[in-house]
Amino acid sequence: xxxxxxxxxxxxxxxxxxxxxxxxxxxxSSIVPPNVSTAIVTPGNKPGQINYKSLLRSRGIQDGKxxxxxxxxGTQVGVHVYEPSPETAIDVLxxxxxxxxxxxxYNPDIIKPFLKCGATVVGRDLPGYDQSSFVPNSxxxxxxxxxxxxxxxxxxxxxxxxxxxxxxxxxxxGTFSWANRLSHPRVVGAIGIVPLHSVSSLIxxxxxxxxxxxxxxxxxxxxxxxxxxxxxDAIYPANCYSENLEGFTTKGFRFTEFDxxxxxxxxxLIPAEGDSTVPKAAADExxxxxxxxxVDVRIQPIGGEHNALPTTDQFRxxxxxxxx
Numbered sequence: 001x002x003x004x005x006x007x008x009x010x011x012x013x014x015x016x017x018x019x020x021x022x023x024x025x026x027x028x029s030s031i032v033p034p035n036v037s038t039a040i041v042t043p044g045n046k047p048g049q050i051n052y053k054s055l056l057r058s059r060g061i062q063d064g065k066x067x068x069x070x071x072x073x074g075t076q077v078g079v080h081v082y083e084p085s086p087e088t089a090i091d092v093l094x095x096x097x098x099x100x101x102x103x104x105x106y107n108p109d110i111i112k113p114f115l116k117c118g119a120t121v122v123g124r125d126l127p128g129y130d131q132s133s134f135v136p137n138s139x140x141x142x143x144x145x146x147x148x149x150x151x152x153x154x155x156x157x158x159x160x161x162x163x164x165x166x167x168x169x170x171x172x173x174g175t176f177s178w179a180n181r182l183s184h185p186r187v188v189g190a191i192g193i194v195p196l197h198s199v200s201s202l203i204x205x206x207x208x209x210x211x212x213x214x215x216x217x218x219x220x221x222x223x224x225x226x227x228x229x230x231x232x233d234a235i236y237p238a239n240c241y242s243e244n245l246e247g248f249t250t251k252g253f254r255f256t257e258f259d260x261x262x263x264x265x266x267x268x269l270i271p272a273e274g275d276s277t278v279p280k281a282a283a284d285e286x287x288x289x290x291x292x293x294x295v296d297v298r299i300q301p302i303g304g305e306h307n308a309l310p311t312t313d314q315f316r317x318x319x320x321x322x323x324x
Contacts, residue, residue, distance in 0.1 A: 012133040014073040016140045018240045025230035026139075026237075034137040037235045041173070041199050041253065042142050043100060045128030045135060052130075055106045062108040068131055069156055071148035073244045078131025079153060080104045082111050082121040090118040092323065093164040095157060095181075097150075098123060099172030099194075103130035110171065110193070113315035120161065124153040126173070140240025143250040150177050151248070158186065167322055172196055172278065172306070175286075179255050182262050182295075189266035189322035191315075194306055196278050197286050198254035199236055200229040205276055256289070263294030268318035270300050270310055277306035 020026065029037065039046040064082040071077055083089070094114045098104050104123035105111075114121050125132035127145040135145040157166075168178035168190035175195045182190055196202075204225060238252035267290055271283040287297045300318065302308050310318070 026234035077149035078125035096123040097170035097174030097177035
């Protein structure tokens, strides 16, 4: 079976209610076609945006069991299961939430270290990535589909692995998924690789990448930065909901705090020292939020850019710290 055979080219439509009033930011954001603007954050939800052949050549692929689940709003979510060797298996489930560009099974450098530790690893695909269905690129749709996909995926994982302790792991955009699930009673902790707490916070690094320091500082000083951040907030709005997914609303791909139910858990945040995509201060800000709710947090920086990954030993250290 080829590596690309499971690419899903089907679109799933569902109802989205956007109660946000029209503002200058939402009006400005409408200038950019939704399928282009949303591809900035979730490029896998735009057909042809992900080069799977290139991914396969660069880091390879992790073989495992693959299947799909159907969410409450009718989206298909790709699920991946990786089992450790029987002689090393322990009662721990690592739930992995991938970030942009590189779907679950194209992350062998993340999956293998946990398998070596004896953990079972399961993952899901974001909307439009690999096996998961595409969804409309309209305000709120991608995040709502992500919520729906994570909901049915987590229900499956909790039911299938009833006695396992759970460790969450997320890379970049995957931070939003593990942050939303950290409070579950069976979750003992999490590992955040190049962690991100707000999509709109990516605007400053984008400006700094594309323009000189003088221009970037000028843009910030004239509140242009705030204008672009508000445009992102209009493209990824909070408070949207679907009539088919009761009790869930979008947060605008951001979080600002954790509740007290996360107290006592352990989290390791792994930022990359040369990361010019996710702000360097993001890990510190997430650490502050977590510690305010009683979480034991460690920051473990690694070298390299946004695509940098911890070594096998660094993964093991973070994993064992959570379980002890």
